[in-house]
Amino acid sequence: MNAAQQIxxxxxxxxxxxxxxxxxxxxxxxxxKGCQDVSFELYPGEVLGIVGExxxxxxxxxxLLSGRCPPDSGVIDYRLADSHKSAGQWLDLYSAxxxxxxxxxxxxxxxxxxxxxxxxxxxxxxxxxxGERLMAQGVRNYxxxxxxxxxxxxxxxxxxxxxxxxxxTFSGGMQQRLQIARNLVSGPRLVFMDEPTGGLDVSVQAxxxxxxxxxxxxxxxxVVIVTHDLAVARLLADRLMVMRRSHVVxxxxxxxxxxxxxxxxxxxxxxxxxxx
Amino acid sequence: xxxATQPRPxxxxxxxxxxxxxxxxxxxxxxxxxxxxxxxxxxxxGYQVPFGGREMPLPYGWGTGGMQxxxxxxxxEDVLKVIDQGADDTTNAVSIRRFFARTAGVATTERTxxxxxxxxxxxxxxxxxxxxxIMVYQVPIPEPLRFIEPSETETRTMHALNDYxxxxxxxxxxxxxxxxxxxxxxxxxxxxxxxxMDPSPIPKFDNPKLDMSPALMLFGAGREKRxxxxxPFTRVTSLDFEDHPFEVQKWEHNCAICGSxxxxxxxxxxxxQGTQSFVxxxxxxxxxxxxQGRAAQ
Amino acid sequence: MYVAVxxxxxxxxxxxxLLAKQRRGDTSVAELGVEQIRxxxxxxxxxxxxxxxxxxxxxxxxxIKQSAGDLVEAIFLLRAYRTTxxxxxxxxxxxxxxxxxxxxxxxxxxxxxxxxxxxPTFDYxxxxxxxxxxxxxxxxxxxxxxxxxVQDCPRVLGLLAKEGLIKEEQDTGASVADITREPLEYPAxxxxxxxxxxxxxxxxxxxxxxxxxxxxxRNHPFAGEIRVxxxxxxxxxxxxxxxxxxxxxxxTECEMVNQFVGSATELPQFTRGxxxxxxxxxxxxxxxALVDRSLRAGExxxxxxxxxxxxxxxxxxxxxxxxxxxxxxxxxxxxxDFQAELELIRKLRTPSREQAQ
Numbered sequence: 001m002n003a004a005q006q007i008x009x010x011x012x013x014x015x016x017x018x019x020x021x022x023x024x025x026x027x028x029x030x031x032x033k034g035c036q037d038v039s040f041e042l043y044p045g046e047v048l049g050i051v052g053e054x055x056x057x058x059x060x061x062x063x064l065l066s067g068r069c070p071p072d073s074g075v076i077d078y079r080l081a082d083s084h085k086s087a088g089q090w091l092d093l094y095s096a097x098x099x100x101x102x103x104x105x106x107x108x109x110x111x112x113x114x115x116x117x118x119x120x121x122x123x124x125x126x127x128x129x130x131g132e133r134l135m136a137q138g139v140r141n142y143x144x145x146x147x148x149x150x151x152x153x154x155x156x157x158x159x160x161x162x163x164x165x166x167x168x169t170f171s172g173g174m175q176q177r178l179q180i181a182r183n184l185v186s187g188p189r190l191v192f193m194d195e196p197t198g199g200l201d202v203s204v205q206a207x208x209x210x211x212x213x214x215x216x217x218x219x220x221x222x223v224v225i226v227t228h229d230l231a232v233a234r235l236l237a238d239r240l241m242v243m244r245r246s247h248v249v250x251x252x253x254x255x256x257x258x259x260x261x262x263x264x265x266x267x268x269x270x271x272x273x274x275x276x
Numbered sequence: 277x278x279x280a281t282q283p284r285p286x287x288x289x290x291x292x293x294x295x296x297x298x299x300x301x302x303x304x305x306x307x308x309x310x311x312x313x314x315x316x317x318x319x320x321x322g323y324q325v326p327f328g329g330r331e332m333p334l335p336y337g338w339g340t341g342g343m344q345x346x347x348x349x350x351x352x353e354d355v356l357k358v359i360d361q362g363a364d365d366t367t368n369a370v371s372i373r374r375f376f377a378r379t380a381g382v383a384t385t386e387r388t389x390x391x392x393x394x395x396x397x398x399x400x401x402x403x404x405x406x407x408x409x410i411m412v413y414q415v416p417i418p419e420p421l422r423f424i425e426p427s428e429t430e431t432r433t434m435h436a437l438n439d440y441x442x443x444x445x446x447x448x449x450x451x452x453x454x455x456x457x458x459x460x461x462x463x464x465x466x467x468x469x470x471x472x473m474d475p476s477p478i479p480k481f482d483n484p485k486l487d488m489s490p491a492l493m494l495f496g497a498g499r500e501k502r503x504x505x506x507x508p509f510t511r512v513t514s515l516d517f518e519d520h521p522f523e524v525q526k527w528e529h530n531c532a533i534c535g536s537x538x539x540x541x542x543x544x545x546x547x548x549q550g551t552q553s554f555v556x557x558x559x560x561x562x563x564x565x566x567x568q569g570r571a572a573q
Numbered sequence: 574m575y576v577a578v579x580x581x582x583x584x585x586x587x588x589x590x591l592l593a594k595q596r597r598g599d600t601s602v603a604e605l606g607v608e609q610i611r612x613x614x615x616x617x618x619x620x621x622x623x624x625x626x627x628x629x630x631x632x633x634x635x636x637i638k639q640s641a642g643d644l645v646e647a648i649f650l651l652r653a654y655r656t657t658x659x660x661x662x663x664x665x666x667x668x669x670x671x672x673x674x675x676x677x678x679x680x681x682x683x684x685x686x687x688x689x690x691x692x693p694t695f696d697y698x699x700x701x702x703x704x705x706x707x708x709x710x711x712x713x714x715x716x717x718x719x720x721x722x723v724q725d726c727p728r729v730l731g732l733l734a735k736e737g738l739i740k741e742e743q744d745t746g747a748s749v750a751d752i753t754r755e756p757l758e759y760p761a762x763x764x765x766x767x768x769x770x771x772x773x774x775x776x777x778x779x780x781x782x783x784x785x786x787x788x789x790x791r792n793h794p795f796a797g798e799i800r801v802x803x804x805x806x807x808x809x810x811x812x813x814x815x816x817x818x819x820x821x822x823x824x825t826e827c828e829m830v831n832q833f834v835g836s837a838t839e840l841p842q843f844t845r846g847x848x849x850x851x852x853x854x855x856x857x858x859x860x861x862a863l864v865d866r867s868l869r870a871g872e873x874x875x876x877x878x879x880x881x882x883x884x885x886x887x888x889x890x891x892x893x894x895x896x897x898x899x900x901x902x903x904x905x906x907x908x909x910d911f912q913a914e915l916e917l918i919r920k921l922r923t924p925s926r927e928q929a930q
Contacts, residue, residue: 029874030836099437106441121445128449135448136441142451142517164452303657326756333653336898338905361909368905370582398909416899428885429759454921460913479913499895501756525916542912557909 017079019044019190019222020065021090025074027060032245035061038074040241040251044189047216047223049237049254051230051269056243058226059194065224066111066192067101070094081108081189106136110183110191114198116175119182120167126153126178127163133186152181157211173204177211184215193225197232209235230270234258242266293381300347300380306330310348310503314494317505322467323435324418329501339372340498342395342414346376349410349494350393355383357391362399362540362557369397388560398461400482402539402561405491407508413476415497418504420464420474440472443515451520460525465512472515473504481524481540486512529554534565596641610634619823619852620644624893625651626753626772627658628822628851645774649894655753665807665816669826670728672802675853679729680796681830687726692801693853729798730828730845739830739843759885766868766888767861771849773891775857781881782863790867790879793832794846801825801853825850827858831866834873844873 018041028034035057042048050058063069065076076093080086091100105111113119120129127149134145150160156177158170167175176196183191196212197205213236216223227233233240233254240257242250242265250263261267298304306328313327332340350356356376360369364386372395373384385391388403395412405411421431424442434440443464450458463480467473475486476495486493486506493506506512514522530537532553539561541554556562597604611618611634621633625648633651640646676692679685705712733739749764752772757765770778785792803823809816827848835841846866848858867881880886890896 098433102437102439124445124449125452127452128445131448132441132445135444136439140444140516140518142448142519145448297657301657303659326758328753328755331649331652331656331753331894335649335901336895337900337902338898340898361906366906367585370585374582397905398907416902426885427759428889456917456921458917458921460917461910477907477910479909481913499899525913527916540909540912542908543915557912 014082015044017044018042019046019079021075021077022065023075025061025064025071025076027064027069027071028246029060032247033057035064035243035246035248038241038248040248042190042222042224044222045216045220046239047221047225047237049233049240050224050226050243051228051233051240052243053228053269057246058228058243060246061243062192062194062224062226066109067093067105078104078190084108106133107186108189110186110188112176112179112183112191112193112196114195116167116172116179119179120175122167125164125166126158126170129167129178129182130185132182137186148185152185153178155184155215156181157207171204172200173208176200176208180212180215184219184221187219188221190222190224193223195227195229196225197227197229205232212236230258242269291377291381294378297379299352300350300376301332302330302344302347306344307348310344313503314345314348314505317494317503318492318507320471321506321510322465322471322473322504324502324504327501327503329498332498334371334375336499337416338368339395339397339414341496341500341503342397342412342498343372343375343496344498345412345494345496345503346393346395347380349412350376350380350382352380352382354392355385355390357385357388357394357560358396359394359399359401359558359560360397361542362401363559365559386560387564388558398477398479399540399557400478400485402536402556402558403564405485405489407490409491411491411493413478413493413495415474415476415495415502416499417462418474418495418497418500418502420462420472435471438470443472444517447515447517447520451517457516457520457522463514463522465514467506467512468510469513473506473512475512479525479540480514480522483512483514483522484524488512527554531556531562531565534562534569536562536565596639605638607631607634607638610637616853617642617644619825619850619854620775620857621647621651622851623854623857624648624772624774625655627651627655630852645893645897649897652894662808662810664819665809667804667806667822667824669800669804669824669849670726670731672726672800672804672824672826673821674726674800674802675823676801677726677799678796679798681729681798685729685732685798694855726800728828730830733797733830733843737840737842739845740834742845757888759888760871761884761888763865763869766884767847767849767865769888769891770861770864773861773864773887774893774896775854775860777891777893777896778860778864779856780860781867781887782860784879785863785867785881790870790877790882792844792846792863792866792875794829794863794866795831796859797828797830797845799825799827799855799858801855823852825852825854825858827855827862829859829862829866834875836874844869 020042023039025038026036028036038061050061052058064071071094077090078093080089080091082088093101111119121132127146130149130152131145134148139145149163153160153163158174158177167178170178197208200208209232215221216236225236237254240252240254241248242257242263244265250257250261250266257266258270261270293299309328313325317323317325329341329344332343334340334343356373357364358369358373360366363369376382377384388394388401392408393410393412394401395414397414400411419431421434421443424446425431425434447457450456459480461479462474462477463483465473465475465483465486475483488509488511490508492508495504497503516522527541529541531539531541532555534556536556540557542557544553544555546553611630614637617637618630618633621636621644622628622630625633632654633647636647636650637644639650674690676694677690679689730739734741750762752765752768757769784790803821805818805821807816807818829846831844831846833841833843844866846862848861848865850857850861864881864887868884868887870877870882877883
């Protein structure tokens with residue numbers, strides 16, 4: 001539809017324009033299986049949490065948003081970065097070509113899988129994992145790739161001496177941090193995360209959340225994070241969407257929803273967590 | 277077409293053709309289909325064109341792709357040379373040369389400059405090729421991305437989208453692990469600054485011979501039913517890093533027969549003590565040098 | 574001077590002569606006739622015809638004789654011969670519901686219209702070596718009644734379809750590609766997949782089908798119907814404008830009834846897998862039907878997690894002529910590539926040697 005409306009970038013600053021505009025997004029596998037009629041806007045630097053029980057449609061929604069699976073209906077518009085050759089234009093994700101979507105996914109976007117094995121190349125070293133996006137963008141200098149690898153290991157608190165080690169020799173928490181580094185090396189503006197702390201034990205989770213919170217603020221990332229863990233949502237998300245049986249039942253500021261839920265299902269969700 | 281520059285024995289005379297089969301075995305419809313594929317391949321250098329590969333009377337993996345290409349382009353006046361590992365007298369080269377001598381009745385030769393078509397497995401001749409020649413390569417796995425991405429659907433998309441970053445991941449990993457790029461043969465190349473191509477399992481020693489060659493290069497993979505081409509005078513660059521450039525093999529030895537110090541050498545083990553000797557892999561090149569040496573004396 | 578293992582024409586000729594001698598065996602024993610193979614090894618002939626994609630029992634028997642009983646080699650011989658044949662016409666789809674049945678069974682119903690017909694089968698034999706065969710004892714077999722009344726035998730899955738309980742297969746009317754003439758591209762159509770499976774190696778399909786039963790891509794199969802018998806082949810030449818029968822072929826058909834699927838818009842229905850082979854070849858037809866169904870995972874939005882569900886994996890590796898060729902090519906000389914590897918590994922080992930000093 002409005003795939004390429006030129007916006008007046010001088011008049012409106014980047015921060016006040018949404019990055020992502022989602023309208024009427026629907027994908028159903030069965031009655032109330034999947035997600036339907038989801039609409040929202042996401043602004044630069046904003047963290048949106050999607051919460052709800054298993055089967056509520058969180059993951060389906062994330063697949064649709066991240067360009068992995070076309071919706072039955074609905075539109076996702078993404079505002080291209082200033083560095084892009086069509087800077088500031090809106091890209092209709094599913095009207096765009098596969099080439100455009102893929103380019104987006106390895107440059108301006110990132111995706112952190114729940115299981116780091118799905119998001120890492122397990123058979124190549126940590127350094128190669130971090131360097132892959134840069135190589136895809138045409139970096140052909142080994143020393144430069146090396147330097148980026150060392151820098152990012154530092155940033156995600158992994159000992160740089162482990163740059164040549166295979167991810168399988170890393171702990172679960174380290175693998176997850178490596179996956180984050182591999183995504184952030186290209187300087188994305190928007191990162192999708194699917195239960196990033198899911199498989200980790202509590203102390204490791206805390207450290208990862210702390211790191212993620214720091215990076216999100218420092219790099220001014222917009223994030224869509226799917227989680228069933230309200231503690232994760234409270235720590236990271238600015239805003240929440242509560243999903244149940246394929247519908248968004250409530251949406252609002254994180255504190256507002258967690259402290260004063262309006263929808264009966266949100267109340268149930270919050271109370272079930274708060275009980276000792 | 278005979279470009280031999282000095283008096284040497286004439287090509288093997290044409291044997292009578294076996295009339296039980298069509299000229300060069302394949303029927304004319306099939307040859308036309310393959311030629312159409314070849315035209316497309318030449319028009320899009322390095323792009324893998326699917327073709328309706330036929331069952332040949334030789335096993336898959338033994339050169340059926342190369343044979344179909346040769347059959348499709350072979351004319352009665354052509355002079356055919358077939359090499360395997362650089363040698364004309366290896367069993368598979370003999371078998372394929374005989375096949376075409378029998379079904380097409382064409383003249384055959386062992387001498388590179390005299391051939392108009394050279395079908396090869398694993399080598400490019402040392403003697404520089406000229407514009408009247410066509411090289412036909414036998415290809416086992418045409419997809420340079422195959423061992424990184426097993427799915428054909430995905431690799432075709434990667435080619436279409438110029439999505440080749442992962443190729444350099446392998447090279448990066450080699451340098452990180454070994455200090456060098458550790459690919460010795462089937463070393464991937466970029467053709468005409470667009471498609472990444474597997475040059476077939478030639479040693480990387482031969483890769484520079486592909487670049488700006490005056491000869492037409494055709495590649496056929498029978499089992500995988502793909503063909504591709506490098507037209508004459510096309511840029512072919514081997515993948516590398518700025519600070520770790522592509523290099524070819526060098527030997528500390530010279531050929532024990534002709535003394536060559538710049539050809540690809542095969543290592544022979546002479547006795548139980550493991551005594552080594554090195555000789556040219558390109559038997560014709562070696563023989564040429566020996567006869568030139570004698571003439572000079 | 575050392576001479577590398579380079580064959581030369583004489584060596585090849587000699588190898589061929591030795592092969593002929595090995596095939597013939599002891600000349601004091603009578604030579605095996607092609608007609609004997611055809612008559613007395615019909616199941617081997619059926620397999621060679623099926624995977625060789627050519628219905629010609631005599632040539633299949635010849636191929637078995639020539640290949641000294643190596644069936645993959647015999648299939649290869651038949652395929653290489655088939656390539657050179659001229660195509661006169663494509664037949665109309667065979668109508669297996671009009672089959673002259675030799676055998677028919679359904680595991681899904683106790684009885685079905687037309688009845689169950691056990692026919693010739695190993696199924697209930699005790700696998701005990703029969704030493705009377707060692708003595709070459711003749712066993713004439715029962716008198717068969719050529720005049721038995723031909724009953725109408727509707728296909729079992731057709732009965733389910735009448736109730737709407739099984740997914741109807743839609744004929745899109747699109748022309749069917751010939752995978753022996755055009756390259757298979759992925760994703761393949763079901764027609765192309767079935768062609769590839771029909772040519773596919775019996776052992777490979779059997780193993781994959783088996784893997785689905787053991788949970789790698791489980792699809793809850795029931796043998797809806799297996800039927801073996803003769804069907805007429807019809808062609809419709811353009812110049813005639815009406816179909817004519819050109820003879821009958823023996824085929825084995827298997828239809829599996831598989832787990833049901835439903836969706837937001839459709840009520841649950843059973844699904845099916847299909848297998849067809851030349852001659853009497855039940856194991857092949859059943860393996861094929863199981864794998865056909867598992868390859869339809871995408872169509873039914875099932876999660877693709879197991880080898881038998883992965884189209885590229887199955888279709889790219891099911892052809893035994895391709896597989897045997899590529900494995901056997903390892904016997905060809907590779908010394909140039911190996912030399913390159915030798916040179917490389919020596920180079921890579923150099924620094925560590927220096928460090929050790």
